[in-house]
Amino acid sequence: MxxxxxxxxxxxxxxxxxxxxxxxxxxxPKDNQGEGSSFSxxxxxxxSLASCALTTMAIRARxxxxxxxxxxxxxxxxxxxxxxxxxxxxxxxxxxVQMVDSKYKILLEEAALQCxxxxxxxxxxxxxxxxxxxxxxx
Numbered sequence: 001m002x003x004x005x006x007x008x009x010x011x012x013x014x015x016x017x018x019x020x021x022x023x024x025x026x027x028x029p030k031d032n033q034g035e036g037s038s039f040s041x042x043x044x045x046x047x048s049l050a051s052c053a054l055t056t057m058a059i060r061a062r063x064x065x066x067x068x069x070x071x072x073x074x075x076x077x078x079x080x081x082x083x084x085x086x087x088x089x090x091x092x093x094x095x096x097v098q099m100v101d102s103k104y105k106i107l108l109e110e111a112a113l114q115c116x117x118x119x120x121x122x123x124x125x126x127x128x129x130x131x132x133x134x135x136x137x138x
Contacts, residue, residue: 011035032084045121046077046089052117053129054093060111064104070135071095088126100133 005017012028012035026041028034039047050073061068073093080087093112099105109131112118118127 013038014041031079042077042079042086045086046075049089049115049117049121049127050075050091050093052115053091053112056111056115057093057095057108060108061104064102064107066096066099066102066104066108067137068096068099070137072135086125088128090128090130092130092132094132094135096135096137097133098137 003019007015009015009025012033014026016024016026018024024044025038026044027036027038029040029043030036032040034040054068054071054073057071058068071094073091076090077086078088078090079085099108112131113129121127
């Protein structure tokens with residue numbers, strides 16, 4: 001169990017405080033009456049999927065000889081209306097080139113696709129995760 005505190009700060013802003021003390025401010029997006037000054041709650045949902053996928057890969061990589069240093073992601077969140085919701089999250093995971101020939105590549109990709117956030121999202125949220133092996137590590 002993790003306890004997260006949150007307060008409404010006015011102006012469609014919320015402030016979340018993690019037990020570690022780290023804080024996140026959210027704002028409603030411009031297309032939904034907000035200023036778009038920070039992550040929206042649905043932005044965090046999309047970012048959580050990418051973060052979870054890469055973190056789960058890194059946990060599996062610790063058990064192998066695969067190094068994920070330098071890996072990164074780009075995330076696209078697509079909203080739908082009636083009801084307003086996240087309809088699709090497209091993630092491009094950029095991973096080290098040396099993983100291409102790794103015997104652990106499929107294991108790590110499967111870990112990403114089965115991460116806890118992916119398993120928690122409603123089936124109506126289309127999850128597209130693309131693995132791109134283009135990060136050069138020296």
